[in-house]
Amino acid sequence: MNRRERKKEKTKDSIVNSAIEYFRLKGFHETSMEEIAEKSDVSKGTLYNYFRDKESILVAYFQLLISNHSEKINESFIQNKDMRSRLNELLDFINHIFHNDLELASIYFRYRMQTLFNSNIIENTQRSGLESLVLEIMKEAQANNEIRCDIPLAIISRNFMFLYMNFFISSIYGKEIFEIDILKNQLIDLFVNGAGL
Incomplete structure (x- = not known):
């Protein structure tokens, strides 16, 4: 796996971990994609490049x-x-x-x-x-x-x-x-x- 692929995997893992933390803390339905993007330190556009919705996360x-x-x-x-x-x-x-x-x-x-x-x-x-x-x-x-x-x-x-x-x-x-x-x-x-x- 090259450096770019490792960075993409790290970003994906960060998004998943941030989302799961929020899902457990606030509830799945109460968590927004915007909150997940902010907690993951990525833009909304980047988040949607990785995942189309919370369910896919x-x-x-x-x-x-x-x-x-x-x-x-x-x-x-x-x-x-x-x-x-x-x-x-x-x-x-x-x-x-x-x-x-x-x-x-x-x-x-x-x-x-x-x-x-x-x-x-x-x-x-x-x-x-x-x-x-x-x-x-x-x-x-x-x-x-x-x-x-x-x-x-x-x-x-x-x-x-x-x-x-x-x-x-x-x-x-x-x-x-x-x-x-x-x-x-x-x-x-x-x-x-x-x-x-």
């Missing part, structure tokens, strides 16, 4: 969190060869990340649901780190004949993502009290075995 934040833990996740994937074990590890990992910041995670998931319909999960460079991990698990599972190969990888991955989002919503907002491990295993069973008897 939030996506960058969670991508960074997931990326920072990717080595640990990849190590667990090496130890766990089968898809079921990898999905179990992945759900534990992302629950840990998202449950530490429920308000921001909820906004993030709403935004990701809206943008999921606007993009190709395989080709979209703005996909979340989570989507990349799911794609990798499903690709490996197809190669190992653990899941069907006649269904495109994007469809299989999206189905799991939708199930996960439902899992997240149920574990946070459901009126019923769910045991998280039972709910997690039910999600994986539903994905692997379907809803049939």
